[in-house]
Amino acid sequence: MRISKRSIHNVALLTLIGVATAAPGQDSANDAPRGGARQSTSDQGQAAMDRLEGAVSRGKTDAVRLPEPVLPATDNPADRRRAFDGLRKRIPAPDMEARARAAQARGEASLAVERERQARALRQALGLEPTKEQALAKAPPAVTAKGWVPVLFVSSSMPISTLRNYAMQIEKVHGVMAFRGVPGGLRKMGPMAKLTAQILRVDPGCEGPNCVMRDVQLIVDPIVFRQHRIAQVPALAMIPGDPTQAYCERDDESPRAAHIVFGDSALSGMLDEYARLGGKEEVSHAQALLVAR
Template identity: 80%
Template sequence: MRISKPSIHSACIALLMGAATAALAQDSNRQSAADQGQASMDRLESAVARSKDAAGRMPDPTLPRTDDPANRRRAFEGLRNRISAPDMEARARAAQARGQASLAAERERQAKALRQALGLEPAEEQALAKAAPAVTAKGWVPVLFVSSSMPISTLRNYAVQLERVHGVMAFRGVPGGLRKMGPMAKLTAQILRLDPGCEGPNCVMRNVQLIIDPIVFRQHGIAQVPALAMIPGDPTQAYCERDDDSPRAAHVVFGDSALSGMFDEYARLGGKEEVSHAQALLADH
């Protein structure tokens, strides 16, 4: 069939009008979506503002007053009315006991490792800590005041002589402070080992008591070391169990010399009776 020109023209116009209508519909949809998004943002901002206002008006939390009799009464009533749970309490006590036992075991393990590393056996440490020195005939004990800053060789030589006269080596404090006993344990081992090259737990130690006593230093006015004093009684008693009125020596000898020379000087100062027994012990070796 022959198509006339007016029919073609009408079809073109219809297509153009359809395209325009579709474009207008798309623009209308985009505008609607934009309007909806803006409305959502406005609602969100309004909700956030209301939350802030509510938080600002909310009072700060406070604890109940402990001085209020009513509060105390309610608290005690709550404790009395609580439900008893013997099984839970038993488990809690058992867990606490296991924790304490585990902590004690760990401390002992670390202490044992330290003793083995330093060559100090438990029996030797107990002897060092608890054994009282053999008091001389008249009750005077030679106490040599020393310092950890002195050469190890000098301290070892004094330890040899003090062992012969049942003397005591006194330190004012502990290297590194009282909370750090490791350095003092190491120093003790270095001083008392018969063989300075020995390592391990089987090293033989000298029978000399070492004490840490700032009070005995203050009592005798020790400002320099080495110094010797013949102290009556037991100078190894823990200083926390003594006071400033505890017995003290009549004389103090200062000077870096052999123990025999210090005894001679002590006797010259008027302490001949105090040092006579120690001099006899030193002369026998």
């Protein structure tokens, strides 16, 4: 078959056109994956940020809900033995132990001071101890010019009105009212504190720490009762020295009265009877104070 040159030329031209047409298609195909990769990377980054934000949020929530740490309880003897062995093998620290002991001593001293302060405030509120102002204005100890102190032996079983009358009279002669014991026993000071306040308040209807109290000393002294063989009350004795000294600091050989007067009568009548028994010198000063008031 005869082949013309023109046909060959046409075939070559068509081939070039096909190649030129295919090139843009390939470039478009190559560009499409690049754009898709950029979009996929952006999505993955956003998803990672979302996961990080969620993890932080969950961490905060879990931290709030975490329980307080507790030591595990164990009954295993081996674990306990290891724990004690570790304590025994600890390195000694003398300086730290000395500081700890000093801190403990300071704490105990501070606690003792605070207890005494509160006890004093309670005694002042109940009228068992004068305030600072009352202590400054208080008279000297109840000792007469000749050294004898009127001591009136009484009991908590006596009527409050009788005890109050005796307190008013004994105040005039700077005397002392003595009890053998306290209501309810020595371990219960509350009833005695209440009784003391009822006896010494000038106004029986007053309540609280600001009530005016009589200047009379009340003592609880079983030894002075035994020394003077007091079997009934009221009774009066003129005791030399200071009968208000704590009985735990005295003995059975401490000074005692020469006479005892028994009977439920006014203080003036008891003083007169004491003088009649031979104690005129002992009661002379107390009688003068009682008449002067």
